[in-house]
Each structure stands twice: as structure tokens, then as C-alpha cells.
Amino acid sequence: MRLLWKSQAGTSLIELLVGGAIALIAVGAVIQLQITAYRSQRVDEARFRAQSEAMIALDRLSRDIRMATEISVGGGSIAVRIGAETIQYSLRTDTHQVIRTENTIDQVVGEQVESLTFTSELGGAQVRVEWLARLPDGSTYLLESTASPRIQTGE
Numbered sequence: 001m002r003l004l005w006k007s008q009a010g011t012s013l014i015e016l017l018v019g020g021a022i023a024l025i026a027v028g029a030v031i032q033l034q035i036t037a038y039r040s041q042r043v044d045e046a047r048f049r050a051q052s053e054a055m056i057a058l059d060r061l062s063r064d065i066r067m068a069t070e071i072s073v074g075g076g077s078i079a080v081r082i083g084a085e086t087i088q089y090s091l092r093t094d095t096h097q098v099i100r101t102e103n104t105i106d107q108v109v110g111e112q113v114e115s116l117t118f119t120s121e122l123g124g125a126q127v128r129v130e131w132l133a134r135l136p137d138g139s140t141y142l143l144e145s146t147a148s149p150r151i152q153t154g155e
Helices: 002-007 013-067
Strands: 070-074 077-080 083-090 097-104 104-113 112-121 126-132 138-147
Touching: 013 077, 013 097, 013 104, 013 126, 013 138, 077 097, 083 112, 097 112, 097 138, 104 112, 104 126
Parallel strands: none
Antiparallel strands: 070 077, 077 083, 083 097, 097 104, 112 126, 126 138
């Protein structure tokens, strides 16, 4: 009868506590991996969205420059004349936004922009644009674009 009881002996409280602690550590590690993956995904999505928006804005700016009949480059802004309309791109340093102004209507085309530089090159035959922006994770990226106006006007 004593042999029967020894073979049916259960786990002790110490064994249960040790097993529970090991399980808790394993579950905590899995949860930490999930949190890290989620944060990384959010940063990657924010980076992709910011860079996509900047590329779309630069494409629009390049298109305006290519259609221009007259261009005026000054500091951190550019005025592009297309027919009778003048379109201006400028950086608002207080809000870090790139603004496109057409017919006195402002449109935000970029956010979190640290600097925006316009340079007229080759006697006005090309306009170079440098767009430096900050991502939500604190890193920065630089996009560059070069466009040639339809009519070469100089600076």
C-alpha cells in the first residue's frame, strides 16, 4: 500500500512555483518581442509615409518648375510663374511646414521639414532642390531633385 502512494505522489509547492516562474519569464519575453516588433513597424510606416509625402511634393514642385516661364529663387523659397499664375513654395521655420501658395491659397505639401534649399544652376537652366526632413524617430533624411524650366530665365 505504501508503494502505491509513493507512485501517485503529486508535485510540491516549490515545483509549482519554479514552473510558474519559468512560464512567466517565457511569456514576458514573447510579449516584449511583440511590443518591439509593433514599435518598429510603426516607425517604419511613419518613415515610409513621410518619405512618400516628400517625394510626391518634390514631384509636384519639379512639374511646376518644368512648366515655368519664369522662376525667381531666393533663400528658402521659389516663385514659379506659369502663364499668368505665380506659385510659391516656401518653408515656414516656425511650424516646419513646406507651403505651396497659389492664388493666395496656402496648401501644406510637407511637414517636419528642417530645411528647404533652392539653387539656380547653369545660368537658370536648372533648379536644384534639397529637402531635409526629420522623421518621428528623430532621424533625418535628405531628398534632392533637379528640374529644368521650359524657358531659361536666370535667377
